[in-house]
Amino acid sequence: MNPLDYDYLRKLLREQSGLVLAPDKQYLAESRLLPLVRKYAMAGLGDLIARVKAAPHSAIAIAVVEAMTTNETFFFRDKMPFDHFKDFVLPRLLMARAKERKLRIWCNACSTGQEPYSLAMILDEKRLDDWKIDIVATDISNDVLARAKAGLYSQFEVQRGLPIQLLVKYFTQVREQWQIAPHLRTLVSFKNFNLLNDFAPLGQFDVVFCRNVLIYFDQDNKSAVLNRLARALAPDGYLVLGAAETVVGLTDVFKPMADHRGLYVAHAGKAGKPALAAVRSPPLAPAMTDTVRVAAAKS
Ligand SMILES: C[S@@+](CC[C@H](N)C(=O)[O-])C[C@H]1O[C@@H](n2cnc3c(N)ncnc32)[C@H](O)[C@@H]1O
Numbered sequence: 001m002n003p004l005d006y007d008y009l010r011k012l013l014r015e016q017s018g019l020v021l022a023p024d025k026q027y028l029a030e031s032r033l034l035p036l037v038r039k040y041a042m043a044g045l046g047d048l049i050a051r052v053k054a055a056p057h058s059a060i061a062i063a064v065v066e067a068m069t070t071n072e073t074f075f076f077r078d079k080m081p082f083d084h085f086k087d088f089v090l091p092r093l094l095m096a097r098a099k100e101r102k103l104r105i106w107c108n109a110c111s112t113g114q115e116p117y118s119l120a121m122i123l124d125e126k127r128l129d130d131w132k133i134d135i136v137a138t139d140i141s142n143d144v145l146a147r148a149k150a151g152l153y154s155q156f157e158v159q160r161g162l163p164i165q166l167l168v169k170y171f172t173q174v175r176e177q178w179q180i181a182p183h184l185r186t187l188v189s190f191k192n193f194n195l196l197n198d199f200a201p202l203g204q205f206d207v208v209f210c211r212n213v214l215i216y217f218d219q220d221n222k223s224a225v226l227n228r229l230a231r232a233l234a235p236d237g238y239l240v241l242g243a244a245e246t247v248v249g250l251t252d253v254f255k256p257m258a259d260h261r262g263l264y265v266a267h268a269g270k271a272g273k274p275a276l277a278a279v280r281s282p283p284l285a286p287a288m289t290d291t292v293r294v295a296a297a298k299s
Pocket residue numbers: 016017018019069070071072073074077108109110111112115138139140141144193194195196210211212213242
């Protein structure tokens with residue numbers, strides 16, 4: 001790929017997905033985009049980028065962005081966040097929501113679905129039959145969402161992180177693959193959603209898993225996403241980030257929980273005050289501002 005095309009690709013990726021491609025990752029771009037060159041029967045990468053330049057919001061441009069995403073994931077990835085969810089977050093939220101008996105969870109870079117299905121298994125084990133549980137799982141890539149919706153995993157994928165007793169309990173063998181139980185599939189609703197977009201249409205959540213996606217964003221987009229997440233989360237809700245991610249130095253709307261690595265809660269009194277000046281978030285909605293202030297005053 002020539003340097004000008006590579007620069008264009010880096011700009012396109014940042015603008016359309018937030019993903020930052022380092023200046024020396026040309027080989028990565030080439031290996032991920034060559035399958036598209038073949039799929040669309042083009043002469044080469046130059047052709048592909050020319051088509052994207054001519055129509056930066058076309059299906060081909062979207063396919064280019066999707067091809068550049070990293071979709072690595074596995075069941076109960078890093079284990080600890082799921083233990084925190086099961087043993088700390090869930091008991092507190094079940095108590096706090098005992099009246100309405102409703103829980104909304106958002107996995108916002110869900111890849112092929114192992115993360116939301118891990119949560120679905122934990123919730124199923126708790127037997128919350130009279131609760132309305134809503135797990136919304138989103139990703140920018142339609143390819144991974146199609147796989148997630150099918151809930152079909154290879155032998156290799158079910159051997160990564162999934163305890164054998166959960167495999168036996170929740171999966172059925174379909175030829176060489178394993179399919180997750182229909183009642184867990186209906187617990188999760190998969191949607192295409194770009195983290196650069198406004199979160200308001202998704203409503204409010206009690207827990208947000210935003211793991212292993214912000215590592216690919218630059219500081220401004222990390223801050224902007226975190227500030228918008230604060231508004232998408234109930235005042236007593238929990239944010240879960242990946243092992244290599246933090247809010248420190250990016251925003252003060254969240255604070256880390258001392259004894260629960262990877263878990264973040266609203267920073268009382270700081271809601272809506274981004275740490276960095278260059279944040280593209282709209283101001284807090286008045287109703288939410290009041291709610292957050294009440295929570296802050298109580299603590
Ligand atoms: C490395 S996977 C993380 C999967 C899962 N959260 C985990 O931790 O195992 C990152 C996912 O983020 C998605 N992604 C990248 N940019 C995104 C964006 N702007 N909006 C939504 N999802 C995005 C990718 O498509 C990919 O599936």
